[in-house]
Amino acid sequence: MSFLKNWRFILLIAALVIGTAIIAFNGMHFGIDFRGGTLFTIQLSQKVSSQSQLQNIEMIIQQRLDYTGLKDTKVSGFGDEFIIAQVAETNPVQIAKMESLLRKQGRFESVLDGNVVFTGADFIQITKDTQKGYGFFKQGDFYEWRLPFTLKHEAASRFAQAAFHKCVRTGFDAQARTSQYECDKTYFFIDRPIDAVLIYPKPLYDTDKDLYLQGSIAENIPAATKIDDVLNSIMTPNFVYDQNLSAEQIASLSGLAKTNPNAMVPSTIDSETRAKLVGMGFTVKEVQFRNGVPWSWDTAGLRQIISLSEDIANMDKANVSEVKVFSDLYIRGGATSTTDAMEKLTSLSVLLESGSLPIPVQSISKETISPSLGKEFFKIALIMGLLAIVAVAIVIFLRYRHVSLSASIMAMTLCEAYLVLAFASLIKWNLDIAAVAGIIAAVGTGVDDQIIITDELLKKSYADSHVSLTSRVKRAFFLVLSTAAVTIATMLPIVILGGGMSKLVGFAITTIAGVLIGITITRPAYGEIAKFLLAKEEARKAAKAQERN
Numbered sequence: 404m405s406f407l408k409n410w411r412f413i414l415l416i417a418a419l420v421i422g423t424a425i426i427a428f429n430g431m432h433f434g435i436d437f438r439g440g441t442l443f444t445i446q447l448s449q450k451v452s453s454q455s456q457l458q459n460i461e462m463i464i465q466q467r468l469d470y471t472g473l474k475d476t477k478v479s480g481f482g483d484e485f486i487i488a489q490v491a492e493t494n495p496v497q498i499a500k501m502e503s504l505l506r507k508q509g510r511f512e513s514v515l516d517g518n519v520v521f522t523g524a525d526f527i528q529i530t531k532d533t534q535k536g537y538g539f540f541k542q543g544d545f546y547e548w549r550l551p552f553t554l555k556h557e558a559a560s561r562f563a564q565a566a567f568h569k570c571v572r573t574g575f576d577a578q579a580r581t582s583q584y585e586c587d588k589t590y591f592f593i594d595r596p597i598d599a600v601l602i603y604p605k606p607l608y609d610t611d612k613d614l615y616l617q618g619s620i621a622e623n624i625p626a627a628t629k630i631d632d633v634l635n636s637i638m639t640p641n642f643v644y645d646q647n648l649s650a651e652q653i654a655s656l657s658g659l660a661k662t663n664p665n666a667m668v669p670s671t672i673d674s675e676t677r678a679k680l681v682g683m684g685f686t687v688k689e690v691q692f693r694n695g696v697p698w699s700w701d702t703a704g705l706r707q708i709i710s711l712s713e714d715i716a717n718m719d720k721a722n723v724s725e726v727k728v729f730s731d732l733y734i735r736g737g738a739t740s741t742t743d744a745m746e747k748l749t750s751l752s753v754l755l756e757s758g759s760l761p762i763p764v765q766s767i768s769k770e771t772i773s774p775s776l777g778k779e780f781f782k783i784a785l786i787m788g789l790l791a792i793v794a795v796a797i798v799i800f801l802r803y804r805h806v807s808l809s810a811s812i813m814a815m816t817l818c819e820a821y822l823v824l825a826f827a828s829l830i831k832w833n834l835d836i837a838a839v840a841g842i843i844a845a846v847g848t849g850v851d852d853q854i855i856i857t858d859e860l861l862k863k864s865y866a867d868s869h870v871s872l873t874s875r876v877k878r879a880f881f882l883v884l885s886t887a888a889v890t891i892a893t894m895l896p897i898v899i900l901g902g903g904m905s906k907l908v909g910f911a912i913t914t915i916a917g918v919l920i921g922i923t924i925t926r927p928a929y930g931e932i933a934k935f936l937l938a939k940e941e942a943r944k945a946a947k948a949q950e951r952n
Contacts, residue, residue: 415928418920419818422825429828434835434909437781439493439774445486445505448765456761457483464488466757467504477833489833493773500750507594508763509754513562514590514636515711520565522759525558527730529756536733539744545620546744550751551733559730563715567723570716584718586711588625590636591734593754594704594763599665599688600656601634601641601702602680607669608643611697620737622696623707630699637703639663648676653683660684667702706751707736784839791843792816795850803857807936812853815929819849822920823913838909845917848890852883852921853929860937887922891915 435442445464451457457480468476468490477489488505492498511523530551531537539548554562570586603611611630618626634641640659642652666685668677669692680687690702699705713719717726734751738744772780795816800809823842827834859882897911 409931411927411931415818415924418822418924422822425825426828429831431824431828432831432833433781434833434838435489435491435772436835436837437778437784438491439772439776440489440491441493441498441501441772442770443486443488443490443502443505444481444768444770445488445764446766446768447484447486448763450483451480451762460486460760460762463509463757463760464505467753468501493771498769498771500746502767502769504750504753505767506764507754508760509757510592510594510759511755512592512595514592514595514638515562515565515569516587517635517638518565520562520589521554521558523755524759525555526755527553527555529752530731531752535731539738539741539748542737546738546741547735548738548744548748549733549735550748550755551731552755554730554732556728556730559728560726563717563726563728564723566711566716567720567726568716568718569711570713570718572718582713582718584713584716586713586716588628588632588636588708588710590633590708591706592637592704593706593751595637596639596665596667596703598663599639599667600659600663600685601637601639601699602666602668602672602676603641603643603699604669604672605643605645607671607692607698611699614695614697619696621739621743622700623736624697624700625708625710628708630697633697633699633703633705633708637699637705639667639703641699644676648679653679656680656685657683669698707734709735780836784836788820788839788843791846795847799850799854802854805936805940808857808933811929811932811936812850812857815853815925815932816846816849819917819921819925820846822924823917826916826920827913832909832912835909837907838913841910841913842917844910845914845921848886848914848918849921849925852886852926853933855882855886856926856930857933860933883926884922887918890918 434440447460451460461478461480464486465476465478465488468478468488476491479487481487490501492501509523511526512519513521530553532551536549536551539546566587566589570584572582573585574583575581608630615624615628615630615633616626618624618628640655640663642648642656644652648656660683664684664686666680666687668680668687668689670689671692672687672689677687690698692698693701714727715729720726736747738747792813796809796813799812800806803809820842823845824834827838832838894911894915897907898915
């Protein structure tokens, strides 16, 4: 067979060998459609301002998801206000934890006397060395967890000066020969509401007041905490109303609607008050009240309240210029169990290490596909592909009534699909239903092109002319290349601008890959095989004609 020595056929064989090696080495990568997983669609509260800001957001979200141990995650931007995150996880508990992490902007602030003294951006590192205090420890009936961190020198100096002499001497311990102090408290926040107002029904305010006085080890609230001190540290306008908002409160709120557009309200708020807030131009955001936890604690993103110590307050120094700067500090908290302690410690570590999102998250929607359903999808896609191949094979045979020619067309079609799969394995592209549809579309395009080549070779107008089979193949390839160029031009905008539309991008990539593989490898090889088969057929017919004569 002369075509076996042709470089086009040899190229096809080499491509199949290389493709097999790639698949054997890399394996196939399947998307959530086939193996199960969850797709988060994250809407930002405003549009990104630049490509670098978008990449920063993608990196932060990727880091938060990777921290859960799922290295097989994919994060990409879609447009200028959406982020698509895909994870290979379907467990409802784990998904809820991920969603909780993704919803947080992660803006850490330490407040002292109503002023922010340092933020998460001032951290040099989070220390995870148990020798330096990292971890959790048994404390009576509870567990205390600690997260050491190191501040930049400028922030540490600012904190030292802000804390200078913020303790009051309350007594003297004669036995220990040490003074006793009562010190101001620092308040640690994650995502403190900075553009909002707090709307407090009086009964809920009274409940919060009692809960703060009681304190909570599990929530890191010291006993005898005063609600007014907490509200002062939140630094957000708050309005306590009895049954209805007063005229004075309505006037104040109306003036705040533009600068503080978010009204934080309890989920039990009455419809009349809600309607008034909406009418003023506020966006009403409901926050659930957790039993035993002050409503304002969750609403404000408070994580803990820690009293200063006399050494941090530099009580032994007479002048602020002599203050000792402490760069190594730690965040601590309480928990009811080792599991609770580890979850709180891990969650805070993730937020602080990944950093703060430059734009808050407005909403998150998710789509989850179980592994068993994914397997069913894979089975259906496989059946669809086989049915498509069988249907095409029948049509081809009915058209040409030539077994060898029909078999060659189908063989090239299968080779093309196989090489597209090898390409997907090479670039580690996750195959989903849309990608499989793209492969089927590329196969369909390949069959069309092979029909064009075959028809050109079989044209009756050339039968008695001097035009050779090689020239006819060249004529056919002009049409094939034109069709391929149109297909690629149609698909390229989806690849370039598709962004987070991963399903459409998957369809476009596999279609383009199929077309390029076809015009460079499989269709030239088919042209050589078709020339050989038709030349052999013509020689057989010529021999029969000669025998009859």
